[in-house]
Amino acid sequence: MSAARRPDRDATRPVYVISVAATLVSAHPRTLRIYEDEGLVCPARTPTNIRLYSEEDIRRILWIRHLTRDRGVNLAGVRTLFELEERLGKRILEALYDEGTRGRGEAPPEPGSTGTPDGDPSPGR
């Protein structure tokens, strides 16, 4: 217990540099910078301007990858969905997964496929 009081395990703590983050989400570092330019993810920076991604950032990117690759949504659509979620203050995206897994075996929750232990990109383990 008391894991919630350990900042070194905080999901918001920035830890991964861009090359590691890119590996975690099976994307090119170039792609991650584009996501940032598009305002879809905002990794922290070291005092010397180096990007550091947190676990939350990774999960957010995995959502982007799922929406774009599995559902064919473009970045503008992802931005709209994120904006909607923030505006409603709810995890509305989870509703998409309930449908995907229950409706039919169309979209299994497995966006990553390069040995990533994380099979669930939904924010909220």
Added chain:
Amino acid sequence: MSAARRPDRDATRPVYVISVAATLVSAHPRTLRIYEDEGLVCPARTPTNIRLYSEEDIRRILWIRHLTRDRGVNLAGVRTLFELEERLGKRILEALYDEGTRGRGEAPPEPGSTGTPDGDPSPGR
């Protein structure tokens, strides 16, 4: 029993053939057929298989036009947004509009009641 609410003014009543509907939303009839193929709109059909669009269909198409043209969302994104809205059973898309109007005390969603002849949820045209 019949016509208790003047069905001739029901927003769900199919009235417009495709050429008229296309004019109303400033799109090509070809585009409207694509929307239907993509499952984004489902106009009624006459017994002889002619498409007839209702006011609700028109408004739905205007949402598609707004999302695609003004926000750059692709059809897959529109489908996801519609799916999310249907799954949550709320008019979540209206939350996107508050951003454009910047009005906090916007008119509350009033489902089921189409008392106003024109709610005009469509983008400024």
Added chain:
DNA sequence: CTTATCTTGACAACACCATTGTCATGGTTT
């Protein structure tokens, strides 16, 4: 110091998508 990795910015290739448009053949409406 040397090496590897990071930064921004630009350029580009590849495949895919949205929209409009046309053509053809045939059914429907007026």
Added chain:
DNA sequence: AAACCATGACAATGGTGTTGTCAAGATAAG
């Protein structure tokens, strides 16, 4: 008969997503 609709096919245009590279400079770690 004329005008419209249905389906299906084909294509052109412009845009997007992703990856990739090259450059020049800053930073981290050996």
